Structure formats: C-alpha cells, structure tokens
Amino acid sequence: MDESGHNPSANTVPDWWPAEARQICALADMPKNAARGFTLTGPTARDRLDIIIWANHEHENEHDNESAALKGFVNKCPHMGLPLETFPDRFLNAAGDRLICSAHGARFDAGGACVSGPCQGASLYRLDLRLEGGMIILPPQKPNPAAD
Numbered sequence: 589m590d591e592s593g594h595n596p597s598a599n600t601v602p603d604w605w606p607a608e609a610r611q612i613c614a615l616a617d618m619p620k621n622a623a624r625g626f627t628l629t630g631p632t633a634r635d636r637l638d639i640i641i642w643a644n645h646e647h648e649n650e651h652d653n654e655s656a657a658l659k660g661f662v663n664k665c666p667h668m669g670l671p672l673e674t675f676p677d678r679f680l681n682a683a684g685d686r687l688i689c690s691a692h693g694a695r696f697d698a699g700g701a702c703v704s705g706p707c708q709g710a711s712l713y714r715l716d717l718r719l720e721g722g723m724i725i726l727p728p729q730k731p732n733p734a735a736d
C-alpha cells in the first residue's frame with residue numbers, strides 16, 4: 589500500500605510502459621464525467637498498454653481544475669487482470685460514479701479502489717497524468733511497489 593492508501597494488485601501491472609511521455613487525447617475530447625479507453629503501442633508487437641481515462645467531476649467545486657478531475661488507470665482488473673469493458677468505452681455504471689468490470693462486476697471508485705466485488709480492498713493501477721496545452725499527457729510512470 590502506498591502513502592495515499594492505494595493498494596494496487598500485481599494483476600494490474602502492465603507488461604509494457606512507454607519510456608517517453610505520450611499524448612493521450614485533447615481535453616476537449618473528454619466530456620465531463622465520461623470514461624474512455626485508449627491503447628498505447630511501442631516498437632514491437634508485444635508493446636501494448638491499455639488505459640482508462642475518467643473525467644470525474646463528481647465532487648467538483650469552484651477550487652477544482654480540469655487536471656484534478658482527470659483520473660487514469662491501467663485497464664487491468666485486480667481480480668484476474670482482465671480489461672474492464674466488454675464494449676468500447678463502456679466503463680461506468682448507470683449513475684456514472686463507479687467504474688465496473690464487466691467480467692465479474694467489481695466496482696471501483698474515483699481513486700481506483702474496489703468498493704464491491706471479488707477484489708474488494710484491492711485497487712486499479714493509478715496513472716499520473718498531466719495537462720499540457722489542452723492535451724492529456726501520460727508521462728513516464730514511477731515503478732509500482734506491487735510489481736516487486
């Protein structure tokens with residue numbers, strides 16, 4: 589568990605990371621409270637990273653900025669390491685306040701913690717994101733303690 593109480597599971601560790609910062613999409617292409625999936629690739633066929641970006645404005649107030657609302661996760665469920673969605677960009681429950689894994693129904697809050705389902709108490713692998721010039725950027729990520 590890291591200092592923020594995040595408890596990433598080894599199942600969520602990706603097989604590959606891009607070594608350099610990557611542009612994900614324009615902020616303008618992320619509607620408020622939407623979640624979208626993206627795939628990053630590298631020079632070999634095995635270099636693939638699936639991620640989820642969630643523009644979570646659930647607890648927005650006047651002090652929030654766009655950057656604070658953006659949540660990023662590796663798209664691998666802590667339960668069995670499967671991608672969460674069955675259909676493209678279908679990540680959220682009807683209320684729009686939880687990510688749902690379509691395989692066995694695990695639900696995740698905006699911090700990536702599993703709040704119900706078979707991996708309750710574990711977490712998605714959270715990503716550090718940046719906003720630059722209206723673009724959502726995935727910088728090189730720090731190693732995950734769960735990978736040890």
Ligand code: FES
Pocket residue numbers: 665666667668669670689690691692693694705706707
């Ligand atoms: S793989 Fe996600 S709940 Fe089982």
